Amino acid sequence: MSSVIASTAIRGxxxxxxxxxxxxxxxxxQVRYxxxxLLxxxxxxxxxxxxxxxxxxxxPDQVEVQHYSDQLIVPGFIDTHVHYPQTEMMGAYGEQLxxxxxxxTFPTEIQFEDPAYAEQIAQFFVNELLKNGTxxxxxxxxxxPQSVDALFQAAEQHQMRLIAGKVMMDRHAPEALCDTAESGYNDSKALIEKWHGKGRNLYAITPRFAPTSTPEQLARAGELKAxxxxxxxxxxxxxxxxxxxxVNELFPEQKGYLDVYHHYGLxxxxxxxxxxxxxQDSEWDCMHATDSAIAFCPTSNLFLGSGLFPLKKTWEKQVKVGLGTDIGAGTSFNQLxxxxEAYKVQQLQGEKLSAFEALYHATxxxxxxLDLDGKLGNFNIGKEADFVVLDLKATALQALRQQRAKNLEDALFALMLMGDDRNIHATYVYGQCAYVKQN
Structure with a gap:
């Protein structure tokens, strides 16, 4: 991957x-406006x-200023949980998890045995992220393993910071999608050595969920983490x-679902x-004590009928949380x-989600x-230059609503509740423009 040496100057x-x-x-x-x-x-x-x-x-000398006079520029959106192989199966009808x-899901993922197919979907997926300001x-x-190679190769073309990993799954799934405790360990270790820290790529040990991994595989995943x-x-x-x-049936010796992961060092x-x-309350306490994080995925939780996530509890228990689209149970790549949907999930619980809090969770x-706030998330000097240029008036209805905005927070709230990919005017990755909306 070639390093970026060009300077850019953005006004707006x-x-x-x-x-x-x-x-x-x-x-x-902490809101800065x-x-x-100038950036x-x-x-x-x-x-x-x-x-x-x-x-x-x-x-700098001879650097042309790109001036976005009518748009709003915010840090790039961060998606803390998404499945790229499920891109083509969004909106699959009628079932719970x-x-x-x-x-x-399993029939769709079998196709990724073909490296050419994995490459095709990986390219599509990365383009969708950029088109949505992520x-x-x-x-x-x-x-x-080839599904991981395809994704990191697609991300490298834009010098994009992605974290990804091979699913580890050795039971309760089709044979064509199962590895073993040993092969899952070996394949994951090889991918870590190949990709982790190469450019902006980072690796994630990825057991699908406790029911699809034997205790032996979870133990091997814990060894990798160590x-x-x-x-x-x-x-x-x-x-x-x-x-x-x-999970309680499969792991009766553990105190609960989270304790399964905690027991194996995960x-x-x-x-x-x-x-x-x-x-459970004890699990919230364990999340806090271990500094683990949650990905809140409202469109997926609503689509699959899973339940209403108690966002307020993350503040009470001091647990890190980010937003996830969870494609393909999630129904949009777009963080707006x-x-x-996150706002509505809170409303159904008698709570509120302000525009600035929502911006915070998304950035x-x-x-x-993701333990990356030293590198990403705002415009502090020295951080990586990932940001998105937002058009607040992408539709006639939005333009009408923005005329009535009382202040910045009201304008941002209206954008978040009415916005979608049409509001993404441009996306910059590592200081370079990676996507521009075509009118």
């Missing part, structure tokens, strides 16, 4: 959250950021009540558990639509959940 309206926070109410104090701002990048990193009036004196896996994602591949402590762990937890009952600061809709909070 900038909005971000300056620092991570301990409570939602603190976010408002420049009506006329200068060098070699993919943010070199200068601030008001245009101050920054114009810092412009366990039946949905057997009926739709610049970093934590991604499930399939059991096939051997490579800076890699990630990515799996599912407490999504569906029938799933939880199944919790920690780079462990991300998707869903967590039905955690994900926020739209800096998501980066914190």
């Amino acid at each position: 309206r900038f909005l971000d959250i300056q620092n991570t926070v301990a409570q939602a109410r603190e976010i408002h104090d 420049f009506e006329d701002g 200068i990048t060098q070699a993919g990193k943010i070199q200068w950021f601030g008001p245009w009036s101050d920054g114009q004196h810092h412009l 366990l039946e949905w896996l057997d009926t739709y 610049t970093t994602a934590l991604v499930f591949c399939t059991v096939h 051997e490579f402590p800076d890699v990630y762990v990515h799996t599912h937890l407490s999504e569906n009540k029938n799933e939880i009952a199944w 919790t920690g600061s780079r462990s991300v558990f998707a869903h967590c809709v039905h955690l 639509q994900t926020i739209n 800096l909070g998501g980066a914190k959940a």
